[in-house]
Amino acid sequence: MKKRTRRRLQVWGAVAVSVVLVGSAVGRAAGWPVLAAVLGAVLVGGAAAGIWRAHRLAVARDRQWRAQEEARARELTMAEVDALSWQDFEVYVADLCRRDGCTQVVVSGRSGDLGADVVGHLADGRKLVVQCKKYAPHRSVSSQDMQKFVGTARLEHGADVALFVTTGRTFTKAALGLAVRQDIVAVHRDLLGAWAKGARLETLLPLNGRGGGAVPRSGRSSA
Known part of the structure; x- marks a missing residue:
């Protein structure tokens, strides 16, 4: 992508220089130096605008490409996670917590x-x-699932930070709204x-459901 951007900039630069030279030559031959200068300035401005548009387009395409590559990399990793059993998924999440400095991490496994x-x-x-929910990639977490966790995370387990982790694509609108109101990290x-x-x-804690996730289809968002 960077090579393509440099190539476009070089082409536009060459066009701008050529236009200025030709315009100046015509102006001198016709005895219109002022007109030639104005014409040259206009053409240079147009070329500069074209260069800027080409640069912005290249940057936008580069960002899109990087986002797609990052999404593909995440899905390759998630394909491995999808192959885990629900018990192994809980162990996997516990290992991620330990990796990030959590202590006294215990998996219930029951x-x-x-x-x-x-x-x-x-x-x-x-x-x-x-709370770990090993769901199929296309599934959404419902408000019923979230309600159960809301009812136990703090009252039953004394959580300071409550995390609801799923392999599913997203949370329904109702589930996410409940999570936000009850300070559950989705x-x-x-x-x-x-x-x-x-x-x-x-x-991840401040994101709480943001940062991606497909929008639930109509008919699923209220569950």
């Missing part, structure tokens, strides 16, 4: 844990409680992919 699949403490000492597939690729947990 049903009836009341939403506390992973429990530990952040590096600053706050208690962390994580980590959908794209955020989980970024976490797995090296993003630190503390950088």
Whole structure:
């Protein structure tokens, strides 16, 4: 992309110089130096504008390409996560927490844990409680799922930071709204992919459902 941008800039620069030279020659031959100067200035301005537009277009395409490459890299990582069992997924999330400095991290590994699949403490000492939902990539987390975690994360487990992590594409509008109101950090597939690729947990906490994720289809957003 950078080579393409430089090539375009070089072409436009050559065009601008050529136009100025030709315009000046014509102006001298006709005895109109002022007109030639004005014409040259106009053409140089037009060429400069063209160069700037080409540069902005190249930068925009480069950003789009980088975003697509980053998304592909996340999905390659998530393909490995998708192959895990739900038990191994909980262990995987616990390992990510440990990687980012969490201590006393424990995986429940059993049903009836009341939403506390992973429990530990952040590096600053706050208690962390994580609900893990191993869903198919196209699925969304419903408000019913979120309600259950809201009802236990703090009252039952004393969480200072409550994290709802899913391999599903997103959270429904109702689920995300509930998460925001109840201070539950919603980590959908794209955020989980970024976490797995090296993003630190503390950088994900303020996002709470933002940073990607497909918009739920109509008919699913109210659940």
